[in-house]
Amino acid sequence: MSGGGLRERKKARTRETILREAFRLFRERGYNATTVDQIAEAAEVSPATFFRYFPTKEDLVARDAFPPLIEALRAQPPGPPVAVLRGAFRTAFASLSAEEIAAGHAREVFATTVPELLAANLRRSPGVLREVTQILADRTGSDTDDPRIRNVVGAVFGVVAVVWLQWAQDPGMDGPAEVDMALAHLESGLSL
Amino acid sequence: MSGGGLRERKKARTRETILREAFRLFRERGYNATTVDQIAEAAEVSPATFFRYFPTKEDLVARDAFPPLIEALRAQPPGPPVAVLRGAFRTAFASLSAEEIAAGHAREVFATTVPELLAANLRRSPGVLREVTQILADRTGSDTDDPRIRNVVGAVFGVVAVVWLQWAQDPGMDGPAEVDMALAHLESGLSL
DNA sequence: TCCCTTATGAGAGTACACCCTCATATTTGT
């Protein structure tokens, strides 16, 4: 990871500096109130350079589509779809270090706090939803647009989203554990 | 409703003209590619006047938080939460005319297509979720932050959202009916 | 009819994301 020439390392460091300073400023004065010029100045690069690293300001916060989930989903043993998805979430979280989860959470807090960022993230959600739906359909041998699969995916992600929202507001919460419990609840038919 | 002085009527007409022309332009050239100046010109008002009617461009598309749902929810007979929510959706849709549903759908298509608008709509979603959660908690006599209620709300809205997304892409679909079927499926434990 | 309130237009002005160009500095391969 630390390999590559000096150029690569400098680029990576610049990139991290920009990210770090940007999030610091976001935290201090909010996303909208922070201008690109301010971020550039704090990171000691020119505004032009900022845009060479991040095409848009939103890209600072756009995260990748949680690839571990897809991978974990493929590796799940057979079972009812909700259980399979629950297992996938569990496996995916287990594959991350505590630091990774914490970092992801910090970013997530922004993403759920600032609507513009939420939208930037959501922009790629349909793709994830489709992919998950596709995998589940393949596994169960049903059609891709089987409404039942669609409903399962919707319900699961709805539950996860709601836990996520709550986690963003209550940092003391154990997010992954809470997700698992919530999915167990869904699995058992949302009983009271 | 058509009462009031001439002033009121003119204002209402101006407002509708702006909305109509704006959506026409959006349809023709897209949301981002349509400037406020163009909308103002098409509606034959000055740009300044545009902003007197709509504080921001996004407000053209921001819809109210589907008030019929809240109302219908309060009026539901007692029962398990998922069934109550399902009934609320059914009642809410029934209270709307076909035109209203179609208009809402058209607007929805924009809202799911253009990220900026998605953000504008999402901005009020947490409020709706909280309100629905609150009502359900009151009805069942449980605490507002009872995870079970939270999970139910998440699952229901997740399912509805997924149907909604599909509806936005397939205008031939009977949205309300599909929502009802999907919620019935959820109610029965997402069986395959 | 006269006055008061309010809506509008005109137009200049601001803020900020994002682009372009070109000169300079830094790194890499030879």
Next chain:
DNA sequence: ACAAATATGAGGGTGTACTCTCATAAGGGA
């Protein structure tokens, strides 16, 4: 050590949402 490739800075430029001010016009009540 040198040349080619590339990263950066400086700084000017653009588009567009949104604001402000002020003069004019239009509606409403007496």
